Amino acid sequence: MNAPATPKYAAYVCSGCGIGDKLNVPALEKVATKEGKMALVKTHEFLCNAAGVQMIRDDIANEGVTHLCIAACSRRAKAEAFQFAGVAMSRANLREGVIWVVAEGADHDEVRQEMAEDYVRMGCAEVKKMAAPAGNVKESSSKKILVVGGGMSGMTAALAAADAGYEVVLVEKTGALGGFANNLYKRVPFNGPYAEPQEVGAGETAAQVTGNSKIKVYLNSTVTETAGAPGRFAVKIAAESGSISEELCGAIVQATGFTTYPLDKLPELGGGQANVVDQVGLEALAKSANGGAIKRADGQEVKSVVFVQCAGQRGHGGNGSGAHLDYCSGHCCATSIKQAMYFKDQNPDVDTVVMYSDLRVPGMGEDFYRSAQQKGVIFTKAKVNGVTGGNSCKVDFKDLILDEDVTTDADLVVLATGQVPTAGVDLDEWTATVTAAESGDAAAVEKKSELQKISVLNLNYRQGPDMPQFKYGFADSHFICFPYETRRTGIYAAGPTRRPMDMFQATEDATGAALKAIQTVENVAQGRAALPRAGDLSFPKARLEGCTQCKRCTVECPFGAIDEDEKRFPVFNEERCRRCGTCMGACPVRVISFENYSCDTVGMQVKAVNVPDEFEEKPRILILACENDAYPALDMAGLQRMTYSAFVRAIPVRCLGSVNTIWITDALNSGYDGVMMMGCKRGDEYQCHFVKGSEMAFYRMSKIGDTLKQLGLEEERVQTQEVAITDNTRVVKLINDYVAQLTEMGPSPMKGFG
Amino acid sequence: MTASIATNQTILVVGGGIAGMTAALEAAECGKQVILAEKTPTLGGRTSLLYRYFPKMCHPTCGLEINLKRIRGNPNVRVMTMTEVAAVSGSRGDYNVTLKIKPRYVTEACTGCGDCGKAVTAEVPNPANYGLDKIKAAYLPHGMAYPQRFVIDPSIVGTADGEAAKAACKFGAVDLAMQEETVEFKVGSVVWATGWRPFDAAKIQPYGYDRFDNVITSLEFERLADPRGPTGGKIVRPGDGKEAKNIAFIQCAGSRDENYLRHCSRICCMATLKQTQYVREAWGEEAKSTVYYIDIRAIDRFEDFYANVWNDATVSFIKSKVARIALNEENGNPVLHGVNTEGYHRYATEHDLVVLAVGMEPEVTGVKLPDDIVLDSSNFIEGSKSGGMFGAGSAASPLDVNRAVQSATAASLKAIQVIHKTASTEASA
């Protein structure tokens, strides 16, 4: 819905929770009326209770209030009570932000009151520049789910989405569904009693997929182009035959699986030699034996077998030169246990030895381990120094328990090698190649088309054709609480392309990814944002007439949400957007804004603060705090009644990435003595849910030095800090130290000029 | 409350930890109606009592803030705290559930101002710190508590303290007459995200958790390291407040042991590796962590975290299940007795503090569950006979947070499928 033609502004001051005792509320009302220019100003002794909220509702209904500033507690408190559809609302934080953090006692009454009055000024100034986001409802958007990859993960995702009532398009590059599972004789058990291998069931699942009317399967096909955005992905699917089909999809599940680490890269463990196989090689032997005696390639019955765990895995912690995979593939211990059972179940006299460095069978896998021991499988903690294949294989190893070097022989040696993800193109490599290609490097041009061939999605995003890869080439999320939160809205990786995993986890993972895909198409239909600003209806708008085509927004957007049209103007794909505002922070001409968050909503707050002149010795410090970590930390400092300087004025921002340098220069121009920015941890282990926000802020501020010099200001007047949500104690110290430092430096020379 | 709050198109999620919040939110953000029932006074569960996560060393509170914001902003989720499931009857698509709501003695009118807490003198063991310290008997569970409403401990109801709390509240939010309530309604599907509890370390008698002050659990250690914890983040001994620099971590404390928990709890190895880094951060080169283990289960990409800790000079690893702990009566140091099985070396080693990496026991262990539920041999929830109820997160299997959330997301869709089937059959009928 759109706000009525004539906006009406109202402010509501709560006098509860001690606000009335510690502050001069009538004075606050006066500020709201006189300076805030609020048409309607009311005080309530208990604003968040039913009566208080009803009062506001009535004003909206009867007085035509369209914009309201609630001067009470933190925006993080009583959020449910203060929910009013269709009106713009700001919150002036008088409780957590003022009375709970300013020192007790009459000596502080003046500064406490000044602080509160400023927050009221800021709240009123902010709301005047806000509009209630209407949201961009797109009922017509596509709710079809594209699943890339027809293995266990892909098939499970397809069925999961179909069973929830959604159309699915499944693209598989080979001629059959089933993927890696088709290689297996049996699988590790999915459920109790975790004692015996189970039937794989890939065939049954494939039959369910092909028999499901909601699922359209493309075999021998690959995705050659993915254009558009969530709700409107235009997908080109090319069959081997060369025919191209087009599908309009709403969201994508990437279940492109893995390949096994090449055996021939492990000569030190006998890789490539006769009768030395990897786990998938053994599955083949077991399949052809089909319950009978397992025979080697040369047809000889296997009477003794050694399993070498962590073969070319876990770096130096595993077996092999250490120059292979640094990670553990997680499933291999259970897989070798299962494979040893193939032998024992067929003939208990077969000697089966599993050489491990750490046996990793978490959860109920412990029962599977016990079951193998019950069957007589021997487990040895060992470091394998070398394997030679041939008619009688030799395994040189150190028994770490008996602490001695031994050689044992075996008819067959099985190397537990790792999973290598199939996640398409590495974007760093892509960017490098493209840059080189654009500068006319012929080889790069060649390489670019090679890369396009290995791409699994061929996205036409300017950031590259596939999902950004996390460590070791897995298309995983960077976040622990949000395993499906990646940098490509509406695209979710599932199964071993996301993280090394076994088949059971892969099916679970695929089900989860299917949900996220479904959620995406529902969000798009309602114009809602995805995590972390789930449900946000606002989205960035640009006044293109003011745009200088500098491309900063398109380059800096962490989510690849912004394309460029032929005239190099930015094209916003709001369905890809996470509403972080990084584009807004990047824009030098300030043409990008959200309905409820813009250069003005913050800029006006900065300007609204009443900055005393240099003689009053009351410095003013602007704090721009990340709304997800630093601002809650400030709130919790209040909750614990810690005290910090009443000279600071804190404004929550969506992300430091959204901080536009104009706010800083405005603040300094209007006589603030310092500006402190508080954002999340940056670097490899960054905690910013908008990926580069904190990084950006530090980068941009490093560039602000010259501006400061022009203003004749010390660099210390702008400070950027990493603050974690648990830093309630530290944040107080940061503030007080900074205030002390600025007091030391003396008032800003800009005072009075603003 | 009436049955009308829910229909067979509603999903009930039991448990308000990170798995339960996730299951509820993912469904709600797909447009489904969800009731989220939590046993304690606040959402957040075990993760809200963790200081940091492995392997990123980031703060669980950060994710909690995002999830709470999602819940505040989503009318599809109805949160019920201090609420337990008393009974579930019916089957897939059509369950009748009975919930019991314990009295909080504080109504929705609470603003979290804290006056009642100031008025009360009695103190109770602080649940947010596993009882390592005390809090007022009228309290906010912790800084991130949601709903942000105080709780009055039953122990002061009917006492002068209780009356003092009542008198102190300007908003009349304290209701000492509050009684346990029972509500019944229909739901289509139930997701059990009931989580886990630390295995009772006192049962592991050779380690003397019940006899020695300086033998604590990994969860208690987590609170010691947390700036919001009982020691303000100082790693000191509960016994005598002495700085704990030389710390032993004993793995598989309860797990992988047929006398206690037959399963591997999966998270304890990584949790210990993480905690060795707390020790390092606290004491630098003076720190000394010794990890006594059977197998280090740093699965998949966590391996590199293990590799880094392995290369940390302040941390050493001994492949050994510690046989027993004795006490040095002079200095209160626990003395660990055992054998390093890599080559058979006996040890009798003194440490300042011993941290038992206790295993995960399903919270539902010993709880009477609906007959429809299917449990495995360790009481993890495999699913339900009629296929309308699902385990999620560490209620389904011992999982780390990342996997628990993944599992909860999957469970959420399974619940949605049940709702969808019911709806479509009703439509066609």
Added chain:
Amino acid sequence: MSKKQYAFYPGCSSQAKASADNFVRSIDVVCEKLDVQLNEIPDWNCCGASIGYGEGGELPRLALSARNLALAETNFAGQDMVSVCPACWLASRETAERLHESNSLLAETNEALKEAGLTFKGEVKARHFVEVLIEDIGWDKMKSQVVKPLDGLKFAGYVGCQTNRPFGIVGESFENPQYLDKMIETCGGEAVAYDQKVTCCGGALAFSEPEKAQKQIRDIVESAYDHGADIIVTPCQLCQANVEIYQSEINKKQGTKFNMPVVYYSQLMTLAYGGTARQAGLDGQLIKAEKLEKIAGK
């Protein structure tokens, strides 16, 4: 009132003038006071003890214990078989349980038993006398009989191994069992806390590996002294013998001055129940328990 009836398996050391002769005398008094009647199994045989394994092997040892169990079954049908000796109890209970678990083993054992004209039906339950006291008699009744509380005496309750492991008394911890301390307190004595409560005394290896065993014994006695005990109390014959007998040896070899009496819980009870030094078998101590004799003399 009618007495509780049990088939009694005394064991070799409890015979007249055997190493635990004094023990059984006190047991008799306790039974008398608590209305317990122990019916000695006719012609019972040695249980094979723990050391029997070396030569005895598996089945012969099972047969030995099965014979006692069979005799109990036939002579005192319906009664539990009670031992005062941990080794006897352990062997009997273990046999009963293993034969219960394995039919083949039961068949083989009975095949052997037939030679002695017996069969084991697997009905009788093998119990320890301490179980009878705690589970059948109860703490209240044990306390009710106390007329001469052992005021002011400090005891180190030494549980040792086989009364405690692998079976132990129901509900007790293997590492820190409480019942013996509770018995001491029931008799009015003070139980000191010390760290060798369940340390092994060396068992049968006291004979074959004297140095190693005596190291164990030294630890136990030393800790008892360090924690202020006057007397060590134990439920086990082998513990009693080893810990008492070898103190002089250790003194001789290591120059210690150990002189710590080692008595049985039943001796404390006898005295607390008003029994004489003779009834309590205090004359059986190698290291005289003067403090107890004084109380008996009161």
Added chain:
Amino acid sequence: MTTANPKYKNSFLKEVEANVEDGHMVKMCMQCGVCAGSCPLGPHWEHSPQKIFMMIRAGKREEVLSSDSMWMCTSCYNCIVRCPRKLPITHIMHGLANYAHRLGLAPQGQPTRDIAKLFWNNIIKTGRVNELTFSLAMYFKDGFGQGIKNAMAMQGVGLGLVKAKRLNPMEILGGHSCKDKSGIHKMIAKAREIEDRRKGFAQ
């Protein structure tokens, strides 16, 4: 039976499973070492139980059976109650010792082995222990001269026990005994015969 044992093959493990009391549990050990740390005589072992289990799996037949480690068992049962895999370790140790002894591979002059033999013969003779003859037998097991020394060394104790009426000199003339000695002898002979048959010992 005494074929050379290939390394890391099942043969010796299988032999142990067939012929050693509770030997079928050896394969269940997960090498945590709690038994090794729990044994009171641990410091005197050459090989800890858990290590012996590994040696069995590694096929070290001679080293295991000729080791005197299992003869160090005091039957304190600490290992059994702490083992996370519930291996009946004490029984397995007893079983291994007995098996080694029967095969004649157990170390010669291993004192516990000798005493075990004396003890068994002592109890089988009459069905009950004769503590006096047992003690004397022990003193004289290493020959007369040593026996006198041993006896003298323990004289004080002996006399003390006699004075305390806890050792009866008259037992030299037979002492306590079961009535049905012959029945017991036949029973034991039979049991041994069955076990030998089962375990494949020559009659």
